[in-house]
Amino acid sequence: MNYTLNDYKEGRCALDQIDTEIPEAAPVSTPLGTIEDYLAIHEALGGREFLLAWARANPAKFYDQLLKILEKTDTMKKSAAENTKLEQLSTQELSSLSSVEIKRLLLEGRLPSGA
Numbered sequence: 001m002n003y004t005l006n007d008y009k010e011g012r013c014a015l016d017q018i019d020t021e022i023p024e025a026a027p028v029s030t031p032l033g034t035i036e037d038y039l040a041i042h043e044a045l046g047g048r049e050f051l052l053a054w055a056r057a058n059p060a061k062f063y064d065q066l067l068k069i070l071e072k073t074d075t076m077k078k079s080a081a082e083n084t085k086l087e088q089l090s091t092q093e094l095s096s097l098s099s100v101e102i103k104r105l106l107l108e109g110r111l112p113s114g115a
Contacts, residue, residue, distance in 0.1 A: 011054030014046030 001022050003013040013022075023044075042051070055062035073096075094102075 008053060009057060011050070011057045014049045014053065017046065 002019050003017045003022055005018055007013045007022075008015055008018055013020075046053075
């Protein structure tokens with residue numbers, strides 16, 4: 001079975017996938033998978049082009065998902081800033097903190113030893 005224009009309009013394939021074979025679903029070893037699994041699937045579906053097509057076809061769902069992601073990101077940033085000493089943060093966690101959050105850590109005395 002091949003992808004159709006309707007599949008593209010409903011966000012199930014990228015534009016260049018129309019008339020190509022729909023891949024069979026691979027068995028899933030875990031119920032949710034890892035973030036790497038989801039990113040690989042995102043790329044296999046067409047990456048940003050696919051997401052854009054889906055968002056255009058489903059703007060309300062897209063914005064609902066975006067708000068959930070932004071809320072979760074904001075919560076993670078606040079949690080890291082409030083509950084962690086600076087030296088315990090990874091480079092990725094540090095880069096996600098705002099300058100205000102970093103200043104608060106510094107003023108609260110949660111600096112690495114020797115700083």
